[in-house]
Amino acid sequence: MPNKKILIxxxxxxxxxxxxxxxxxxxxxxxxxxxxFSGVAEARRSAPDLILLDLGLPAGGGFMVMDRLKMxxxxxxxxxxxxxxxxxxxxxxxxxDAGAKAFLQKPVDDKQLLAVIRQALGEPAATKKPTLHDQGxx
Amino acid sequence: MPTQPSxxxxxxxxxxLRNALACIHQFGNILVxxxxxxxxxxxxxxxxxxxxxxxxxxxxxxxxxDGVPGTPEKLPNKIETYF
Numbered sequence: 676m677p678n679k680k681i682l683i684x685x686x687x688x689x690x691x692x693x694x695x696x697x698x699x700x701x702x703x704x705x706x707x708x709x710x711x712f713s714g715v716a717e718a719r720r721s722a723p724d725l726i727l728l729d730l731g732l733p734a735g736g737g738f739m740v741m742d743r744l745k746m747x748x749x750x751x752x753x754x755x756x757x758x759x760x761x762x763x764x765x766x767x768x769x770x771x772d773a774g775a776k777a778f779l780q781k782p783v784d785d786k787q788l789l790a791v792i793r794q795a796l797g798e799p800a801a802t803k804k805p806t807l808h809d810q811g812x813x
Numbered sequence: 814m815p816t817q818p819s820x821x822x823x824x825x826x827x828x829x830l831r832n833a834l835a836c837i838h839q840f841g842n843i844l845v846x847x848x849x850x851x852x853x854x855x856x857x858x859x860x861x862x863x864x865x866x867x868x869x870x871x872x873x874x875x876x877x878x879d880g881v882p883g884t885p886e887k888l889p890n891k892i893e894t895y896f
Contacts, residue, residue, distance in 0.1 A: 687832055687836070689836040689839075689840075690832065690835060690836060690839070693835075693836060693839030693840050693843065694839065696843050696848055696849070697839065697842075697843060697848070700846075700848045731828065760827075760828045760829075760831035760832040760835065761828060780831070781831045781832060781834070781835035782831060782834045782835035782837070782838040782839070782867075782871065783835065783838075784838075785838075785839070785842050785846075
C-alpha cells in the first residue's frame with residue numbers, strides 16, 4: 676500500500692524541515708510549500724491526502740488557502756489541519772468555519788500531531804513504524 | 814516588528830516565541846527519538862533537560878501573556894478537532 680502524501684505549508688524553513696523529518700520517519704510522503712500561493716499550486720500539482728497549514732503565510736495567508744481549496748472540487752475534499760503559532764479561540768473558530776478538521780497550537784506535541792494526522796487520514800491509531808526510541812534502541 | 818500598541822507587541826512576541834519553541838521541541842524530539850542517529854544516554858539526558866526547559870518557557874509565556882490587553886486568548890491545553 677503506497678504511503679499517504681502530506682503537504683506541509685509553512686513559511687518557517689525550520690518548521691518545515693522538522694516536520695519533514697518527523698513525518699518521513701513515520702512513513703508519510705511529504706511535499707512542501709512556503710507561502711499561500713505555492714501552497715495552493717502544490718496542492719493542485721501533488722494532490723495530497725492531507726494538508727498541514729500554517730495561518731501566517733506570505734502571499735495570502737492560510738485562510739485564503741482554505742478558501743481557494745474549497746473552490747476546486749478535487750481539492751475541497753482534502754482534510755486540512757491548521758497548525759499555527761497564533762493563539763486564541765477566534766482563530767480556532769475561524770479555522771473550523773473555513774473547513775479545517777483540527778486546530779493545533781504551536782508548539783505541537785509530536786505524538787498528538789501524529790494522532791490527529793492518523794485520525795484525519797482514517798488510519799488506525801499507532802500503526803506507523805515506531806521510532807528507535809520506542810523500540811528501546813536509544 | 815510592531816512599534817506601537819503594546820497589545821500588538823504582545824501578539825507579536827507570542828507568535829514569534831511559539832514558533833521558536835515549536836522548532837526547539839521539534840528538533841529536540843527528533844534527537845531524543847534517534848531520528849538523526851543514536852544518542853548516548855548522556856546525550857539523551859542533556860537533550861531531555863533542554864526540552865524540559867523549553868516546556869518551562871512555554872508555561873511562562875502562557876502565564877505572562879494571559880490577560881494582557883490585546884493578546885489573543887490562549888487555547889485550552891488540548892487538541893480541538895472536527896472529526
